[in-house]
Amino acid sequence: MKLIGYGLEEYVRSPNDGLVKAATKTINLNTGEYENNGGTKKKVNIDVITLSNIEKYFYFLSSVRAN
16 A cells, blocks of 8 residues: 555634635645645655655655745
């Protein structure tokens, strides 16, 4: 079994509106394409992520950013 996608939604608390979506990120781990906040898709090189090695990739996946 391998991980084929990763998604993250970040929210901030607004005094007037409650929780407001601040950022989104999706990564297609089959194609290596990622997208931040609905912008242009970019490429990232990453090894196959499986259940046995996923813990090594948590920080990497959350830190992928558009430059």
